[in-house]
Structures are given as structure tokens and as C-alpha cells.
Amino acid sequence: MNRSYPNTRLRRTRASAWSRAMVRETVLTPADLIWPLFVTEGEGVEEPVASLPGVSRWSVDAIAARAKEAVDLGIPCIALFPNTQDGLRSDDGAEALNPDNLMCRAIKAVKDACGNDIGVLTDVALDPYTTHGQDGLVNDADYVVNDDTVAVLVDQAINQAEAGADIIAPSDMMDGRVHAIRMALEMGGHHNVQIMAYAAKFASAFYGPFRDAVGSGDRLVGDKKTYQMDPANGDEALAEIALDIAEGADSVMVKPGLAYLDIIWRAKQRFHVPVYAYQVSGEYALIEAGAAVGAGDRDALLMEKLIAFKRAGCSGILTYHAPLAARLLNG
Numbered sequence: 465m466n467r468s469y470p471n472t473r474l475r476r477t478r479a480s481a482w483s484r485a486m487v488r489e490t491v492l493t494p495a496d497l498i499w500p501l502f503v504t505e506g507e508g509v510e511e512p513v514a515s516l517p518g519v520s521r522w523s524v525d526a527i528a529a530r531a532k533e534a535v536d537l538g539i540p541c542i543a544l545f546p547n548t549q550d551g552l553r554s555d556d557g558a559e560a561l562n563p564d565n566l567m568c569r570a571i572k573a574v575k576d577a578c579g580n581d582i583g584v585l586t587d588v589a590l591d592p593y594t595t596h597g598q599d600g601l602v603n604d605a606d607y608v609v610n611d612d613t614v615a616v617l618v619d620q621a622i623n624q625a626e627a628g629a630d631i632i633a634p635s636d637m638m639d640g641r642v643h644a645i646r647m648a649l650e651m652g653g654h655h656n657v658q659i660m661a662y663a664a665k666f667a668s669a670f671y672g673p674f675r676d677a678v679g680s681g682d683r684l685v686g687d688k689k690t691y692q693m694d695p696a697n698g699d700e701a702l703a704e705i706a707l708d709i710a711e712g713a714d715s716v717m718v719k720p721g722l723a724y725l726d727i728i729w730r731a732k733q734r735f736h737v738p739v740y741a742y743q744v745s746g747e748y749a750l751i752e753a754g755a756a757v758g759a760g761d762r763d764a765l766l767m768e769k770l771i772a773f774k775r776a777g778c779s780g781i782l783t784y785h786a787p788l789a790a791r792l793l794n795g
């Protein structure tokens with residue numbers, strides 16, 4: 465094909481809104497959004513998260529109301545993250561296995577309020593439950609041990625599935641955990657509980673506000689570089705994704721989002737499974753802060769970033785801006 469001017473004028477199809485609408489290659493709808501929500505103890509509680517202006521932690525009753533709001537906005541799925549009470553955090557994160565923990569109560573409240581009108585995605589990792597803020601069990605050398613951690617994550621996943629979670633999302637980056645969780649779900653009769661693997665999760669500077677929100681940030685000693693990925697590595701990300709698919713993941717996630725669009729693109733081209741992006745807390749904070757100092761219109765900045773994920777091949781995006789984006793899309 466040899467197109468040249470003036471036979472071809474690419475501006476022709478851009479000349480009016482109706483025409484631009486006709487040739488638009490990707491669309492964003494509320495069904496593309498997953499809304500991460502932070503849960504805290506109490507009743508009728510809304511606690512703003514200082515580093516995430518506009519985002520709050522909600523008590524269990526209020527989480528159910530947020531879930532109803534999501535249904536009304538056409539958002540198909542919410543992701544839950546607990547801010548565990550200080551006294552319940554421990555070295556081994558045992559509270560993660562308590563069937564009556566904050567997370568399980570939140571899952572049940574959402575399912576009671578909304579039934580199957582919404583999917584509930586739950587994070588599997590120990591950081592909201594440990595005193596050291598690491599995602600797994602640490603040995604004497606402060607190294608996060610793999611196989612013993614996987615055993616606990618399996619129990620955590622089953623605990624969440626039994627409370628009613630629809631999608632188990634391991635965010636811990638241990639080797640072999642997707643297979644172990646899938647086997648346990650099958651054996652436990654949870655055949656239709658999905659796994660969305662945080663398959664390519666990078667050791668990122670963009671997670672800071674999240675760690676404030678779940679209360680793990682001040683506790684964290686060191687970093688997570690022995691399990692989360694080096695931001696310099698793309699081939700290794702594809703290897704992680706290939707393994708998680710082989711181990712039984714129904715879908716995979718790339719995290720953070722915008723700085724890793726190449727990974728999303730390569731994953732989608734290669735594997736033909738649903739790929740999700742997590743537009744993480746630092747990305748949210750940067751949009752809000754940028755707009756506040758005049759870097760651009762907040763809503764326009766947001767929508768341009770979200771459509772980029774769709775263009776790169778995403779089936780959906782986890783974003784704290786989900787309710788705002790859905791409102792904008794719904795007009």
C-alpha cells in the first residue's frame with residue numbers, strides 16, 4: 465500500500481466530531497473499570513487518605529454503599545484492601561487467615577448488598593497484616609521466603625473465596641503461587657473463582673500512597689526488590705506472565721500502569737488472554753497534583769491516560785479514578 469498526498473489526507477476523517485467518532489479505534493466504557501477501595505474498622509466511617517486526595521478508607525457498611533454506587537455507575541468490579549487494626553498485625557500476618565477479619569466482613573457485606581451484580585476482587589499478599597510490611601514471611605536475614613509464604617497465601621486465598629470473593633488477585637510475586645492457589649480452589653469446590661495474577665509487578669516508587677492507605681508504609685523496612693521486578697526488565701515480565709498463565713491464571717495484570725505500556729502491549733500480542741493494568745496510587749496522586757498546579761485539566765488528563773491502556777491492549781484498568789471516569793463516560 466502506497467498512500468500519498470493529496471490522494472490521502474489523513475485530516476479528512478478528523479474534520480468533524482461525527483467522523484472522528486466513526487473512525488475511533490478504541491473505546492473506554494465503565495465496564496472497563498475496576499474500582500480499588502480501602503476498608504477500615506468502625507461504622508459509618510469515612511477516613512480521607514492524606515496522600516490520595518479524594519480517596520478514603522470506608523467502614524464495612526460504607527463499603528457496601530460504595531459497591532452499590534459502582535453498580536449504578538456500570539462499574540463491574542471492585543477491589544478491596546484492608547487497613548488492619550494495629551493490634552492485629554503480626555510477624556506472620558496470621559490475621560489474613562481469620563475468617564472474620566476486616567476483609568472477609570467487607571466481602572460478605574458487598575455480596576449481601578449487591579449479590580452477583582458486581583464482582584469482588586481480593587488481593588492476596590500479607591503486607592496489610594504484617595508488622596514489617598512485607599508481602600510474605602521473613603526469615604532471620606529479613607529475606608521473604610518463597611515456599612512457606614506460598615503455603616500461607618493459599619490459605620489466605622481460600623479464606624477470601626469462602627467469604628465470597630469472585631476474583632483472587634495474588635499481588636505478592638512469590639514463585640509458584642498461582643498454581644498452588646488454583647489447585648486449592650479446585651479442591652475446595654471454588655471452580656468458578658477466577659485468578660487475576662499480578663503477573664508483572666514491578667518494584668515501583670509509585671506505590672507510596674497505597675502503603676499509607678493500608679498502613680504498611682511506615683512499617684516497611686527496606687524494599688521489595690527480592691520479589692517485585694526490576695523496572696528495567698521486559699523479557700522477564702513476559703516470562704512471569706507466561707508462567708502465571710500456565711499455572712492457571714484467568715487473566716493477568718501489569719502494575720504500575722502507564723510507565724509499563726510496552727509490557728501490556730507485548731503481553732497482549734503474545735498471549736491472547738485478558739490483560740489488566742493497575743493505574744496505581746502514585747499515578748492517581750500525580751494526576752491530581754498535576755492538575756492542581758496547572759499541568760492540565762484533571763478530567764482530560766485522566767481520560768487520555770485511560771484510553772492509552774485500552775489502545776495498548778488492556779481489557780480493563782484498576783483505577784482509584786473509576787467513579788469519576790464512569791461519571792464522565794456516562795455524561
Ligand code: PBG
Nearest residue numbers: 589591599635670671674744745
Ligand atoms: C500489596 C499491594 C501493593 C499495591 C497493591 N497491592 C503495594 C506494594 O506492593 O507495596 C499497590 C497499589 C497502589 O499503589 O495503588 N502487595
